[in-house]
Amino acid sequence: MMNADSSIAIAHDRFIAIAHDRFAEAGTPLGGVRLPWLESLRRDALERFRRTGFPTTKVEAWKFTNLAPLARTDFVEAIAQGVADIATAVVDGYRLTPDCHLAVFVDGRFQPALSDLGRLPAGTRVVSLSQADEADLRLVTAPPAVDDAPSARALVEFNTALMQDGVVVHLGRGAVLDPVQLLFLTRPGAAPRVAHVRNLLVAEAGSSATVVETHVGLGRGVYWTNAVTQVVVASNAVLRHYKLQAEDEAAFHTAATSVRLQRNSAYRAFMLSLGARLARNELDVLLAGENGEARLAGATLARGDQHLDTTLRVEHATARASSDQDFRNVVDGRAHAVFQGRIRVAPDAQKTDARQINRSLLLSPAAVADSKPELEILADDVRCSHGATVGDLDKDVLFYLRARGLDEAEARATLIDAFVGELLDGIEGEPAQAYLRRAFADWTRKGARP
Amino acid sequence: MLNIENLHVEVEGKEILRGVDLVLPAGEVHAVMGPNGSGKSTLAHVLAGHEGYNVTQGRILYRGHDLTAMEPEERAREGIFLAFQYPVEIPGVTNANFLKSAVNAVRKHRGEPELDAIEFLKLARDKLALLRMDEKLLSRAINIGFSGGEKKRNEIFQMAMLDPQLAVLDETDSGLDIDALQVVADGINALRRPGRSILMITHYQRLLNYVVPDWVHVLVKGRIVKSGGKELAQELEAKGYADMIKAAAA
Numbered sequence: 001m002m003n004a005d006s007s008i009a010i011a012h013d014r015f016i017a018i019a020h021d022r023f024a025e026a027g028t029p030l031g032g033v034r035l036p037w038l039e040s041l042r043r044d045a046l047e048r049f050r051r052t053g054f055p056t057t058k059v060e061a062w063k064f065t066n067l068a069p070l071a072r073t074d075f076v077e078a079i080a081q082g083v084a085d086i087a088t089a090v091v092d093g094y095r096l097t098p099d100c101h102l103a104v105f106v107d108g109r110f111q112p113a114l115s116d117l118g119r120l121p122a123g124t125r126v127v128s129l130s131q132a133d134e135a136d137l138r139l140v141t142a143p144p145a146v147d148d149a150p151s152a153r154a155l156v157e158f159n160t161a162l163m164q165d166g167v168v169v170h171l172g173r174g175a176v177l178d179p180v181q182l183l184f185l186t187r188p189g190a191a192p193r194v195a196h197v198r199n200l201l202v203a204e205a206g207s208s209a210t211v212v213e214t215h216v217g218l219g220r221g222v223y224w225t226n227a228v229t230q231v232v233v234a235s236n237a238v239l240r241h242y243k244l245q246a247e248d249e250a251a252f253h254t255a256a257t258s259v260r261l262q263r264n265s266a267y268r269a270f271m272l273s274l275g276a277r278l279a280r281n282e283l284d285v286l287l288a289g290e291n292g293e294a295r296l297a298g299a300t301l302a303r304g305d306q307h308l309d310t311t312l313r314v315e316h317a318t319a320r321a322s323s324d325q326d327f328r329n330v331v332d333g334r335a336h337a338v339f340q341g342r343i344r345v346a347p348d349a350q351k352t353d354a355r356q357i358n359r360s361l362l363l364s365p366a367a368v369a370d371s372k373p374e375l376e377i378l379a380d381d382v383r384c385s386h387g388a389t390v391g392d393l394d395k396d397v398l399f400y401l402r403a404r405g406l407d408e409a410e411a412r413a414t415l416i417d418a419f420v421g422e423l424l425d426g427i428e429g430e431p432a433q434a435y436l437r438r439a440f441a442d443w444t445r446k447g448a449r450p
Numbered sequence: 451m452l453n454i455e456n457l458h459v460e461v462e463g464k465e466i467l468r469g470v471d472l473v474l475p476a477g478e479v480h481a482v483m484g485p486n487g488s489g490k491s492t493l494a495h496v497l498a499g500h501e502g503y504n505v506t507q508g509r510i511l512y513r514g515h516d517l518t519a520m521e522p523e524e525r526a527r528e529g530i531f532l533a534f535q536y537p538v539e540i541p542g543v544t545n546a547n548f549l550k551s552a553v554n555a556v557r558k559h560r561g562e563p564e565l566d567a568i569e570f571l572k573l574a575r576d577k578l579a580l581l582r583m584d585e586k587l588l589s590r591a592i593n594i595g596f597s598g599g600e601k602k603r604n605e606i607f608q609m610a611m612l613d614p615q616l617a618v619l620d621e622t623d624s625g626l627d628i629d630a631l632q633v634v635a636d637g638i639n640a641l642r643r644p645g646r647s648i649l650m651i652t653h654y655q656r657l658l659n660y661v662v663p664d665w666v667h668v669l670v671k672g673r674i675v676k677s678g679g680k681e682l683a684q685e686l687e688a689k690g691y692a693d694m695i696k697a698a699a700a
Binding site: 394396397399400401403406407410414417419421 | 527
């Protein structure tokens with residue numbers, strides 16, 4: 001423990017030095033013009049990061065996930081702007097559908113030539129962060145939607161200080177964008193790279209969109225994606241936000257998504273997390289308007305030595321809103337899956353309906369799943385429930401399938417398929433559902449290889 | 451078809467079957483009756499190859515080959531079918547997907563071409579019609595939200611699809627009301643054919659009113675204590691198992 005903490009401190013000093021160099025260089029500021037408020041906000045964020053350092057396992061929100069391996073790694077920032085030399089065929093391999101709206105990022109940088117944004121419907125805007133207007137920049141740098149200790153937010157602060165690029169998806173009133181894909185490709189280099197990606201998704205009143213976010217590594221190697229995404233769903237808008245985390249198995253992936261839901265709006269999230277050596281997916285949802293609805297689901301598929309963490313914070317700040325969390329882990333080898341789910345219901349958030357379920361399937365004796373529900377219910381007229389189960393595949397069920405002629409491997413695969421498939425059934429929109437099913441099938445096939 | 455010789459079986463270190471001898475010729479329907487705890491379900495599970503049931507002595511010959519070392523899926527592919535007393539519920543797996551895998555596993559083993567989706571659907575519809583069952587069954591998850599009667603009918607449907615040589619029906623009548631029993635019995639009768647042997651394991655005689663057996667065996671305390679024609683079942687119904695238990699203890 002001592003060793004891990006001291007190495008985090010050393011790493012932390014090094015990162016601060018890099019950040020100061022970056023500020024001193026004063027390259028092209030975000031938005032193309034110098035915004036004093038933004039510059040001071042970024043310096044403040046860096047100062048807070050300097051004070052807290054990387055979160056250690058002593059920080060409550062990080063007690064199951066040790067960032068020491070990340071903090072020990074010498075990262076260089078991803079290469080400066082430029083056209084990435086990547087064949088269209090490579091992009092097509094990860095594309096949602098051959099004709100979907102597409103924003104491609106390579107090593108954290110927007111690639112207009114690889115993107116396909118020429119046919120966006122009226123009232124919609126998909127641009128890189130460098131083209132964001134000042135209003136976008138205010139939204140994208142807003143504090144996380146749900147409170148937590150500053151020490152728990154260090155990676156968000158670090159991102160705020162060092163962010164260079166990302167995507168802005170903006171839907172005007174009543175606009176429809178279905179679907180758009182945000183494709184983040186990383187090419188591992190000779191030295192480990194880090195990209196601090198910053199995104200903004202805004203759905204104005206009455207709009208509707210499906211956003212599919214994909215993170216993949218092109219080849220084997222150490223790198224770090226540190227993404228922060230701000231989401232605003234205005235009244236009567238619907239946003240479906242589906243994420244595939246398929247980073248390279250040597251990579252680090254940390255992501256913090258923060259969602260604000262207004263009256264009568266709906267946010268549907270699905271996160272399929274199966275890549276990276278160490279990943280942390282944070283999702284904060286603030287139900288700020290009556291009849292808001294957050295349906296959050298996800299599957300974590302971990303094997304080998306992977307450590308995959310899902311951390312949710314759902315805050316019911318208003319009456320008559322509903323939230324549903326359904327997260328499942330499949331853990332094999334010596335892998336470790338973490339689920340933390342907080343539900344907080346404010347004193348006047350009456351008639352809240354909040355549910356949480358976390359189920360883990362452990363496929364090997366060395367596999368570990370940690371599950372931490374956290375309910376803080378301050379209103380009295382609410383319906384809240386939570387449950388967690390951890391177990392191996394049911395022996396009686398396996399016998400039933402084998403007694404019908406399926407061999408043991410087929411029987412196991414059938415049950416794992418069903419366990420994850422039930423969740424995939426809930427993904428709205430055929431292209432997104434088919435896309436994530438393919439990713440799951442690829443994962444299954446890879447595991448079947450000797 | 452089936453030749454059980456001096457079969458001893460342990461479950462969790464406890465001897466449950468203590469020397470069972472039973473001969474079931476091809477094409478015949480036999481009933482195994484017995485009181486609770488006599489070893490009926492153990493017999494069913496050991497025939498299907500459940501790993502928790504340990505054969506310590508004796509052997510089970512199926513079409514001349516010893517079954518005892520075979521995996522459950524090998525037995526199924528060789529034509530043995532067990533209708534479970536408590537069919538499991540499997541969320542997320544539809545009957546159609548599951549049965550297609552099962553049917554094709556058996557066909558592949560027999561050297562027959564695998565069925566594609568259309569051929570499978572045709573076969574399934576034929577069998578559903580034969581058993582007068584609803585086609586919706588195919589798209590439902592295995593036994594999820596099924597009544598007791600529906601679960602048992604689903605077992606019989608699976609039997610029809612897998613076309614076994616030897617069917618072992620473990621308490622298929624338990625938990626059924628009289629109407630459901632009639633439907634399930636009709637299903638079993640529809641599947642009787644020359645060359646197919648059926649072993650019906652039951653506590654009560656009432657199923658045997660509908661599916662009339664060629665021969666009846668009485669299992670008490672892990673041994674077959676008496677075998678006879680179908681009138682033996684009626685005798686048991688009238689007198690109960692008390693005399694048999696006493697005789698076994700003596």
